[in-house]
Amino acid sequence: MDNTKELSAKYNPVEVEDKWYKYWMDKGFFRSTPDEREPYCIVIPPPNVTGVLHMGHMLNNTLQDVLVRRARMKGKNACWVPGTDHASIATEAKVVAKLKAEGIEKSQLSRDEFLKHAWEWKEKHGGIILEQLKKLGASCDWDRTSFTMDPTLSESVIHVFVDLFRKGLIYRGVRMVNWDPQAKTAVSDEEVIYREVKGKLYYLNYKIEGEDGHVTIATTRPETILGDTAVCVHPNDPRYAHLKGKRLIVPLINRSVPVIFDEYVDMEFGTGALKITPAHDVNDYMLGEKYNLEVIDIFNDDGTLNESAQLYVGMDRFEVRKQIVVDLEKAGNLAKVEDYVNKVGFSERTDAVIEPKLSMQWFLKMKDLAQPALDAVVNGDIKLHPPKFVNTYRHWMENVKDWCLSRQLWWGHRIPAWYLPEGGYVVAHNEGEALELARKQTNNPNLQISDLRQDDDVLDTWFSSWLWPISVFNGILDPENPDIKYYYPTHDLITAPEILFFWVARMIIAGYEYMGDKPFRNVYLTGIVRDHLRRKMSKQLGNSPDPLDLIAKYGADGVRVGMLLCSPAGNDLLFDESLTEQGRNFSNKIWNAFRLVKGWQVDDNAKQPESARVAVEWFNNVINRAIEQCDDDFEKYRISEALMNLYKLFWDEFSSWYLE
Structure with missing residues (x-):
């Protein structure tokens, strides 16, 4: 009987990938809850809520998926937390442009009216990139999807601002800032x-x-x-x-x-x-x-x-x-x-x-906060891969400047400061607390909330994302809850070198300040995806293919293999579409090997020939050595090398020799 009749002669990635991804989702295979197993946790670098999938996302999320799926195979309780960032400047610009196209100026609207439009835009467009990640095959625990302006995460941001202010670390003053005249706000x-x-x-x-x-x-x-x-x-x-x-x-x-x-x-x-x-x-x-x-x-x-x-x-x-x-x-x-x-x-x-512009802004004193985060990387408690970035990190952290926290926007976390009628201000978690503090400060029990004016500015978007590994598990508001105690500290962070200070270092600072521990054990720093002329791929240059078009043409696995074959940690990836074709061909090679084996006629009574016995013994030795090499590559975060070795193992030793 020919067992290959129901199998097509050529691998069809769209048919197979869509079918099995739906099956995994329906069965809840990506879900994670605390249990007796060893945890393995990654939090996604939250893409902007305005974003759509680009080549950098493809590389970053493929690497995360490889690590998460490997952890599951090793019997760990793997949890990959997805989510998006509210991206104050980018989102406000999108909403302002949309309104302008409708003949409405932002200046014609009240703050509440504008925010209503912003939330409507977010609900319509904000989840696009997460759906695209599913097409890539990302095995996130989608039930845990977070957004930096979700109620719990927002409350965490306000709590931290008030706490740091009361510790004397947040102050208000006139300083030189980077001013964006188009967005009319300070930028980091x-x-x-x-x-x-x-x-x-x-x-x-x-x-x-x-x-x-x-x-x-x-x-x-x-x-x-x-x-x-x-x-x-x-x-x-x-x-x-x-x-x-x-x-x-x-x-x-x-x-x-x-x-x-x-x-x-x-x-x-x-x-x-x-x-x-x-x-x-x-x-x-x-x-x-x-x-x-x-x-x-x-x-x-x-x-x-x-x-x-x-x-x-x-x-x-x-x-x-x-x-x-x-x-x-x-x-x-x-x-x-x-x-x-x-x-x-x-x-x-x-x-x-x-x-460059002098402006009244809110600032966070960074020098003392930065010291534990500097020590953690220098002494190896947190490892950077590749380690060449340790010196860059040390230089930044030893020369850290106070952080300008405020942005002159409406979309985002509004600064929890209320100004008093006669001058001065109070910082509080909410209006009720602000009124109580204002009455004490002015010695006026008849003061009403309408007498106070809340600061119009919002917080820098990074001020919410620096809490990300903690706030997605509600660790700021409830540091004893089962999730934060089980999953924190997380294990690996996969991100780009250009935000090593602006995001990674700040998360480490927040981790030691609010959890007394590092937020992750390892930081894998990817390179930048560039074209054959070494230019960074971007829509503006028109040199970047549409990732979804690549997936449709070569399959998600084909694209993932193609990108990983040439992406050593910390070094730029020179992308060539022929690599994804090579990845698709590898998928087809696996398919054909499967068809070959499935088509064999097996006689259980037949005696195994000596050549087969020798082949089995030889391949057992080969695969054991390959497993050792693979484990060593993963320990050293040489993920590209691990894939290359497995590629050769399957194509040469397994297919060309062992099966033949």
């Missing part, structure tokens, strides 16, 4: 992408007050001279020794500013004379504080110039740049212009050019 360092831009270096003459001479400075941003409050030179620069005690005149607006002497200046750059604009440059701000300089903020939140600029009021900053160069030349202050390539910061969310 990690949301600033620096790119080399072909620009100009403008040489401008500043007259010496009361004399005929002048000093030439070089700048890439001539529009900011309207906020200049000093010119700085190096104390050892002989070209400017005669300027001690002198003042210069800022062109066009005729502001008299002092000449200051500081070693910060690079004598080799430009002319060795540096204009100082404390309101619009981080280093200028520090010099301004050091020498008690006036701070003049010339920009509105949208990047137009305000009244303090004196000229070009209401014009966009880049239009001003064009016009001011013309006016400086007319006034005789433009010495020359040179082509110049420099690095410019762009908002990752809107692609607007970032404007």
Whole structure:
């Protein structure tokens, strides 16, 4: 009897994968609850709720799935927690754009009206990427799907903010931040992408007050001279020794500013004379504080110039740049212009050019909080794979800056601070507690909640995701519950090196602060998926295939194998579609081997030939060595190498020799 008749001659991944994934889901094979087995837990790096599957997600989630499925095979109670991040800036931008297309401006809506639209958008679009991960075959415990603005997770965020404030670690103050003029909010360092831009270096003459001479400075941003409050030179620069005690005149607006002497200046750059604009440059701000300089903020939140600029009021900053160069030349202050390539910061969310800006924001003191997280990685309690990233991590953590927590948005976790009628504020878990604290602080028992005004800002999205390994198990609000006690600390985190500090380090900080223990044991850092020209794959460049198209063409297993064959930890993956074809062919090879074996006629009474006995003994030795090698590869997180060895084992030793 031929047992292969019901099997198609060619493997059909769509038919097989859809069928078996549904079967696994129906049977609840991915679910996990605490029991007597050894736990193995991974929490997904939550993709943005605005997101759709891209090549980086494919690589990251394939690696996670490999580790989770291997843990199940070893008899562990494997739990892979999925979820999404509310992504304040990206989501608000999507909702604002949708409303604008409908003829509605955000400014026309109340906060509550806008949030109603935002939640509607989230419910409609927010689960797309999770459904796409199912097409990839991701074996998450989907019953545990979390969202960073779920009630329990939101309450955890507020609890942590209040706790850190009461510990004296959160404060409010005016500091220099990265400002996105399009989104009209501060953004974190990690949301600033620096790119080399072909620009100009403008040489401008500043007259010496009361004399005929002048000093030439070089700048890439001539529009900011309207906020200049000093010119700085190096104390050892002989070209400017005669300027001690002198003042210069800022062109066009005729502001008299002092000449200051500081070693910060690079004598080799430009002319060795540096204009100082404390309101619009981080280093200028520090010099301004050091020498008690006036701070003049010339920009509105949208990047137009305000009244303090004196000229070009209401014009966009880049239009001003064009016009001011013309006016400086007319006034005789433009010495020359040179082509110049420099690095410019762009908002990752809107692609607007970032404007350094002084702004009243909420900050978290990081230095003392960071120390346990630094020690944990340096002493190996948490292992980074590959270990070359330990030095990068150490450098970041030893130079950690206070974290700007606030964002000028409506979508997100609203800062739990309420301002009092006569000044001052209280920080509380909710309105009731805020009113109680306000009455005590003002000694006014008749104060009503309507007398208070809650802060309009929301928290940086990372302030919820840094709690992710704890909050998905409700460990902040209920640190003794069975889930957190069983699954925490988790085992492996798979993520990208570019968020090693901004997410990974912060999760480690939160873990030690709120659980007294690390949030995970190992961090596997993937490379970036690049094209054959080594460019990062992105929709903007148009060099990235649609992952779902690849899955439809080659099957999920084909795509997964193709990506893993060339993705050693920490090194970039040079993607070639032929790799996924190779992965599909491997699936077909397994299928054909199965058809071959299933088609054999077996005579239970026949005597086993000597050649078969030798073959079985030989292959037992081969596979035992392969298992040892595979285990060693996994111990060292050489997952690509493990797959390559198993690929060769199946294709060569098993199929070409053993079966033949």
